Amino acid sequence: MDERKEEIEKENLDESFFTTIKEIEVGLESVEQYAPVYTPNLEWFENMVVEKKQQLRKKLIFDVSIFSIVALLVLSVVLFTLYNIPVVFFALQGLVAIFIIGYFSIRLIKQVKET
Amino acid sequence: MEEGELIRSAKSGDKSAFAMLFHQNYSFLVKYLMKVTMNPDTAEELAQETMARCIEKIHLYQGKSKFSSWLISIATNLYIDQQRKKKREKNWQQQEEIYRKLKWQLESRNEEWTDALSALGKLADDVRIPIILKHYYGYSYDEIGEMMKLSSGTIKSRVHNGILAVRKELRLNG
Structure with missing residues (x-):
């Protein structure tokens, strides 16, 4: 008896689930059919593409310039310290090496602890 | 020109091919975004952002899915990122305010705004x-998972729970 009751409940659930999906579909279909969309002409899209490509080119030039300036600055500092104050140069090398080893060790320990 | 050919030309930098691809898919994209955002203005803004992103990332399109599916995937992730940035509270009053315009547009065409949409x-x-x-x-659940960068199991449970929530809401209203 209980099994039959469960079966009926399941059937009702399936049916109401299906009805809900159907109602969602009907609602979405009305948006698809009746919400107005104005599609611009081809020329508008072409202009948009040209404009976007120009923006991308400008951004690329800007990024490359910034990268080159920073790289040149870092290189100048490294070369300056190497030839004029070698103690600072080697101290920096040591510090960077310790930092890298420390960073990866902590990450490894964290990963091991998590697993 | 066929879609495949247009994509090849667009990848080689042809602006007319890009324009034709966008022209063909614009309405589909905006209507998808209207259903997702429930806001015609946001849908149009996002469609334009999607096209801009598409120009930037066209070299990554492998042609495994349809071009329209790829656009949907970009648009979905843009919208999710945008919402995450806004971090606004999901307030019912606010949401009603958001879809008021879409509701008005449908009703002005004698089309009913259904409880299911609400x-x-x-x-x-x-x-x-x-x-x-x-x-x-x-x-499919796998395709949606790929689009939203989630497992198909997660998608399946979200769809199921979502429909249950809609059903509950419809019963409350009915």
């Missing part, structure tokens, strides 16, 4: 989107 509008974006993709556009 109920769908109340759901969180990451629940509403998989329901729309699954039950309106017919994508």
